[in-house]
Amino acid sequence: MGFRDATPSSHRHASDASARTDEARYDVAVIGGGVNGTGTARDLALRGRKVVLFERNDFAFGASGNNSGMIHGGPRYMLKSPQVTEESCRDSGFIQQIAPFLLFRIPFIVPVKDGPRGRMMLELVDAYFKAYDKYQPLKRGEPHTRIDASEMARLEPGIVGPYVGAITFDEWGIDGPRLCILNAVDAEEHGARLYNHTTVESVAPGDDGYLITARDTLTGERVRARAAHVVNATGAWAPVTAALGKLPTTRVLVRPGKGIHVTYDRRVSNYAVLAEAIDGREIFLMPWQNMSMIGTTDDDYYGDLDHVPSTSEEVRYLVQGAARVFPSIREARATGTYVGVRPTLYGFGVMEDALSREHAIIDHAADGAPGMYSMIGGKLASYRQFSQEMADAIAPSVPCTTHEKWLPGGDRTPDALALAETHAITPVAARRIVYRHGSRALRVLARVDRCPREREVVCACEPVLAAEVLHVVEREHARTVGDVARRTRLGMGSCGGMRCAARCGQIVADALGIAPAAGRAQAREFLERQAELRVVAMGPDQARQEALLLAQMRATLGEAEAGTGVDEGES
Amino acid sequence: MKVVVVGSGIAGVSAALAAREQGAEVSLVRGAPGATSLSFGAVDAAPWERARGNEPIDAFCTKLLATLGFRDAPNALLAAASGILRGARAHDEALLDLAQLPAGRVGVVPCDQFGWDAASLARSWNALPAAIARNLFFEALPGVFCKHTDEHAMSLAEVAARHDDGARLGWFADAVRASLARSAPCVAVITPPWLGAERARAAALSERVGLPCGEAMAPAASPSGRRFEAARDRSLAAAGVTTTAGWAESVRVAEAGATLSLEGGAQIACDAVVLAIGGVLGGGIVYAPAEAIFSDAMPPYPRHGFRASVSAGVVIGAEGRELAVPGSMFGLQAEAIAWPFARDPLLDRVGGLCRDSLAAERVYIAGDFIADRPRTWLAAMASGARAGKAAARG
Ligand SMILES: Cc1cc2nc3c(=O)[nH]c(=O)nc-3n(C[C@H](O)[C@H](O)[C@H](O)COP(=O)(O)OP(=O)(O)OC[C@H]3O[C@@H](n4cnc5c(N)ncnc54)[C@H](O)[C@@H]3O)c2cc1C
Ligand SMILES: Cc1cc2nc3c(=O)[nH]c(=O)nc-3n(C[C@H](O)[C@H](O)[C@H](O)COP(=O)(O)OP(=O)(O)OC[C@H]3O[C@@H](n4cnc5c(N)ncnc54)[C@H](O)[C@@H]3O)c2cc1C
Numbered sequence: 020m021g022f023r024d025a026t027p028s029s030h031r032h033a034s035d036a037s038a039r040t041d042e043a044r045y046d047v048a049v050i051g052g053g054v055n056g057t058g059t060a061r062d063l064a065l066r067g068r069k070v071v072l073f074e075r076n077d078f079a080f081g082a083s084g085n086n087s088g089m090i091h092g093g094p095r096y097m098l099k100s101p102q103v104t105e106e107s108c109r110d111s112g113f114i115q116q117i118a119p120f121l122l123f124r125i126p127f128i129v130p131v132k133d134g135p136r137g138r139m140m141l142e143l144v145d146a147y148f149k150a151y152d153k154y155q156p157l158k159r160g161e162p163h164t165r166i167d168a169s170e171m172a173r174l175e176p177g178i179v180g181p182y183v184g185a186i187t188f189d190e191w192g193i194d195g196p197r198l199c200i201l202n203a204v205d206a207e208e209h210g211a212r213l214y215n216h217t218t219v220e221s222v223a224p225g226d227d228g229y230l231i232t233a234r235d236t237l238t239g240e241r242v243r244a245r246a247a248h249v250v251n252a253t254g255a256w257a258p259v260t261a262a263l264g265k266l267p268t269t270r271v272l273v274r275p276g277k278g279i280h281v282t283y284d285r286r287v288s289n290y291a292v293l294a295e296a297i298d299g300r301e302i303f304l305m306p307w308q309n310m311s312m313i314g315t316t317d318d319d320y321y322g323d324l325d326h327v328p329s330t331s332e333e334v335r336y337l338v339q340g341a342a343r344v345f346p347s348i349r350e351a352r353a354t355g356t357y358v359g360v361r362p363t364l365y366g367f368g369v370m371e372d373a374l375s376r377e378h379a380i381i382d383h384a385a386d387g388a389p390g391m392y393s394m395i396g397g398k399l400a401s402y403r404q405f406s407q408e409m410a411d412a413i414a415p416s417v418p419c420t421t422h423e424k425w426l427p428g429g430d431r432t433p434d435a436l437a438l439a440e441t442h443a444i445t446p447v448a449a450r451r452i453v454y455r456h457g458s459r460a461l462r463v464l465a466r467v468d469r470c471p472r473e474r475e476v477v478c479a480c481e482p483v484l485a486a487e488v489l490h491v492v493e494r495e496h497a498r499t500v501g502d503v504a505r506r507t508r509l510g511m512g513s514c515g516g517m518r519c520a521a522r523c524g525q526i527v528a529d530a531l532g533i534a535p536a537a538g539r540a541q542a543r544e545f546l547e548r549q550a551e552l553r554v555v556a557m558g559p560d561q562a563r564q565e566a567l568l569l570a571q572m573r574a575t576l577g578e579a580e581a582g583t584g585v586d587e588g589e590s
Numbered sequence: 591m592k593v594v595v596v597g598s599g600i601a602g603v604s605a606a607l608a609a610r611e612q613g614a615e616v617s618l619v620r621g622a623p624g625a626t627s628l629s630f631g632a633v634d635a636a637p638w639e640r641a642r643g644n645e646p647i648d649a650f651c652t653k654l655l656a657t658l659g660f661r662d663a664p665n666a667l668l669a670a671a672s673g674i675l676r677g678a679r680a681h682d683e684a685l686l687d688l689a690q691l692p693a694g695r696v697g698v699v700p701c702d703q704f705g706w707d708a709a710s711l712a713r714s715w716n717a718l719p720a721a722i723a724r725n726l727f728f729e730a731l732p733g734v735f736c737k738h739t740d741e742h743a744m745s746l747a748e749v750a751a752r753h754d755d756g757a758r759l760g761w762f763a764d765a766v767r768a769s770l771a772r773s774a775p776c777v778a779v780i781t782p783p784w785l786g787a788e789r790a791r792a793a794a795l796s797e798r799v800g801l802p803c804g805e806a807m808a809p810a811a812s813p814s815g816r817r818f819e820a821a822r823d824r825s826l827a828a829a830g831v832t833t834t835a836g837w838a839e840s841v842r843v844a845e846a847g848a849t850l851s852l853e854g855g856a857q858i859a860c861d862a863v864v865l866a867i868g869g870v871l872g873g874g875i876v877y878a879p880a881e882a883i884f885s886d887a888m889p890p891y892p893r894h895g896f897r898a899s900v901s902a903g904v905v906i907g908a909e910g911r912e913l914a915v916p917g918s919m920f921g922l923q924a925e926a927i928a929w930p931f932a933r934d935p936l937l938d939r940v941g942g943l944c945r946d947s948l949a950a951e952r953v954y955i956a957g958d959f960i961a962d963r964p965r966t967w968l969a970a971m972a973s974g975a976r977a978g979k980a981a982a983r984g
Contacts, residue, residue: 330925331923331924331925335881335920338881339881349881471702472702472707474702474742475702475704475705475707476704477705517809517810518705518809518810519705521671521672521673521809522672522705524673525673525707525710525711525714526707526710529707529710529713534717535673535710535713535714535717536717538673539672539673539674539714542672547930550928550929550930551930551931554924554925554928554929554931555924555925556924557877557879557924557928558877558879559876559877559878559879562870562877562928562937563870563871563873563877565870565928565929565937566869566870566871566937566938567628567871569929569935569937569938570625570628570629570871570965571809571810573637573638573639574629574630574632574638574670574676574807574809575630575670575671575672575674575676575807575809576672576674577638577639577674577676
């Protein structure tokens with residue numbers, strides 16, 4: 020019938036895997052879109068270099084999006100290598116200057132056990148943090164304080180046990196995925212080309228430089244690009260990546276240290292509380308954005324880095340440890356876990372000095388591959404410094420400006436309440452948008468002025484408006500429901516995406532012009548991955564939520580994979 | 591004969607009315623809203639992708655469906671706001687059954703609200719084989735259908751309640767008619783799930799518009815559960831079932847009869863009890879892993895973690911067997927019992943074991959509370975009827 024002809028058929032298929040050559044010649048190809056890859060791309064782009072960045076999954080998919088979310092000054096290193104602490108604190112100060120909206124203060128409390136040596140321990144801890152106070156001004160931190168047991172009980176009533184007192188000190192929290200995205204976007208705005216969901220498959224020497232072959236994992240399309248320099252910033256994947264460039268994997272040894280965090284439905288404490296796990300390791304229970312979390316574990320991991328599991332044993336280890344200081348955590352509702360793999364610098368064959376600095380650049384000229392480098396190790400807190408060192412090696416003639424140029428949105432932080440009023444959205448939504456986008460919140464909200472229906476609340480837990488979903492699809496390279504979640508925290512709340520994943524899939528499919536069934540498949544995939552990470556922490560209330568989510572999935576998305584259900588699939 | 595039914599989901603209602611039909615004196619203990627109140631108006635025998643859609647329904651259940659405002663509609667085809675079209679065996683009268691329509695255009699009512707994007711939904715539905723095979727073509731209707739601006743921020747159920755008002759429904763019908771006059775000819779109109787909170791208003795709307803009108807299913811805040819609750823309360827009252835709000839704790843059985851104890855101390859004496867308390871979702875099965883209860887590093891004894899919300903001597907199991915004591919002090923491994931690690935997860939199958947519906951002396955069980963029974967309306971309704979009848983006969 021005639022009216023059918025009106026349906027557009029702008030489907031993209033994974034089968035038309037045409038090879039595409041990116042004609043431009045790049046100065047630098049960066050492989051890996053974690054904080055170090057995006058940070059290096061930004062630094063080099065600001066220095067006027069022509070950069071291309073390939074990310075196999077999505078920006079911040081790896082360690083950079085799954086860490087403890089702290090820009091800490093590294094008090095741990097103070098005894099062994101005070102210069103690390105000083106550097107970390109200074110760089111933390113720089114990050115605050117370039118993205119003030121993205122940081123939030125996290126006060127820590129260190130309870131000290133009573134006992135024969137309790138008083139002495141308190142003195143020692145006090146002295147230790149007195150020394151750390153020296154570095155606090157570098158990152159606008161407050162000096163530490165020492166409190167007695169009764170003060171502690173007042174400040175943090177959840178801490179139960181025989182304590183002589185406690186020390187408080189100050190750190191900064193940050194949203195790791197946002198930090199990566201902002202670096203990537205700024206690189207792009209300074210001329211870099213970004214490819215996410217595009218995995219590098221080979222790096223081969225060519226005439227004056229290297230030929231990089233990559234594949235878009237969503238469309239199957241191949242991309243080829245030429246670059247004079249190649250930076251391997253693939254974190255825990257780095258040895259794999261080195262092999263793709265025919266380099267010996269032994270040259271880029273990382274110790275893959277898997278760490279999980281358990282997340283809760285709300286903030287259960289005022290302070291971040293340090294605790295000791297059963298094996299004596301230090302863990303913490305920390306309020307972070309609008310939730311609390313316990314972190315973290317550290318276990319060698321040699322499995323698939325693209326699909327890292329967390330297990331109920333790991334959850335038990337953390338909850339048990341935290342409960343020794345904060346017993347009521349057992350009654351709180353755990354809403355999930357997340358997991359990352361640290362690209363820890365390997366002990367053998369690396370210079371002592373490099374080891375103590377936690378990160379190293381390997382120049383592969385020694386392996387017969389001049390112009391190729393691997394970045395190994397590092398921290399969120401020192402990514403800017405590490406990226407600067409990398410860029411200095413490639414473009415020594417141009418000075419670094421990443422410590423003085425704002426990240427996108429950093430120029431000023433708008434008043435959320437005023438924005439809520441002028442754009443007729445809830446103050447909570449406005450605050451969250453300002454937190455994530457800084458002054459660019461104005462760009463997100465300009466959308467609702469143009470198109471009022473973008474005021475629609477897609478994710479009620481966070482909350483996230485349709486305007487922000489569209490903004491991150493159009494401006495921040497989000498290509499899947501999972502990508503939107505990484506950028507906005509959509510679907511990360513206590514409903515586990517039950518209320519928003521399907522709708523988000525529709526918006527993404529519409530915005531990118533892909534098939535509606537592909538949007539639903541993305542929603543299902545997101546719900547499934549979240550459930551994998553969530554059920555390992557399942558308690559009584561969450562069990563009911565799991566049953567509800569499953570019933571709803573069944574009733575309105577179908578259990579089947581895309582295309583196999585009775586009425587599912589595309590024409 | 592005196593029968594007490596615990597649980598006011600579809601299984602409990604079915605059991606209460608079936609027991610009444612047998613002449614028993616029936617009282618029903620109403621807990622909190624369960625699975626039935628959260629469902630979206632589709633009625634199946636098995637999860638819809640595994641169901642045939644034309645399974646037989648006995649006379650009692652057919653009548654009960656009608657009483658509750660549901661349509662017996664073999665091979666019905668329903669639209670969902672998640673963007674799919676799906677089969678069903680029967681449905682809430684408010685939903686539009688696409689299987690009844692001739693080929694042609696279906697107007698989709700737009701609203702600037704809670705996840706309902708008419709153009710996007712039309713695009714989604716149009717791409718599905720079920721729409722193509724029937725030559726149905728969905729298109730957003732022009733116009734504005736929210737009467738007040740504050741409705742943009744309201745839940746579907748709240749807007750649905752506004753359509754309970756006849757004048758408001760009239761305004762809506764006029765808006766639909768005006769819109770239809772401006773668009774190409776349609777064979778039906780599909781609306782957001784907001785046609786009444788007390789009763790389905792689809793028939794009244796269809797009459798005023800002159801075309802079949804009905805809702806699409808919407809996850810999360812659908813008014814269908816609210817409509818079920820209203821119809822349930824009406825039919826229980828009409829049948830002479832007394833209802834008590836409360837939370838049942840235990841059933842004690844003596845030679846002369848049974849005593850049900852409620853939280854707070856109240857007791858109800860009776861000859862038989864029907865537990866229609868739902869599964870994990872409804873609250874009839876409680877999941878309480880050892881580590882959530884004990885703050886000691888080591889719990890005092892191993893336990894699998896599942897128990898009934900009412901202690902009545904019902905054996906908890908799955909696949910016809912009692913759940914075994916696990917090998918770990920901390921209980922069952924979450925990875926092994928939940929989706930997506932398991933396709934038919936224990937979490938969704940665990941329940942009381944029974945023969946016919948008898949689970950312990952004088953204790954009958956029904957609905958999602960029964961182990962391994964498909965978690966669907968029809969299964970709950972049929973097992974409820976069986977349990978009510980058996981309990982009344984003693
Ligand atoms: C549990 C945990 C807690 C932590 N806590 C903190 C903290 O609180 N503070 C702090 O400062 N640091 C913390 N860290 C450390 C910090 O997160 C990492 O050191 C940092 O994120 C490493 O960044 P990266 O860019 O090197 O690696 P990653 O972020 O892992 O990025 C590597 C990227 O490379 C991509 N990739 C891999 N192969 C290819 C390929 N062939 N082609 C294209 N792309 C590819 C991957 O998809 C990945 O996105 C923590 C780490 C973990 C795991
Ligand atoms: C989101 C969702 C979508 C669904 N979609 C479909 C579908 O498309 N098709 C289909 O056929 N089915 C569907 N279902 C399944 C269907 O709704 C259920 O299988 C059915 O409603 C179960 O009814 P029930 O009476 O056994 O349990 P419930 O409705 O859960 O009722 C149990 C009741 O017992 C009460 N209770 C528990 N313990 C106690 C106690 N100790 N004292 C007092 N009261 C107590 C609870 O509060 C609850 O009200 C869906 C369910 C959900 C949640």
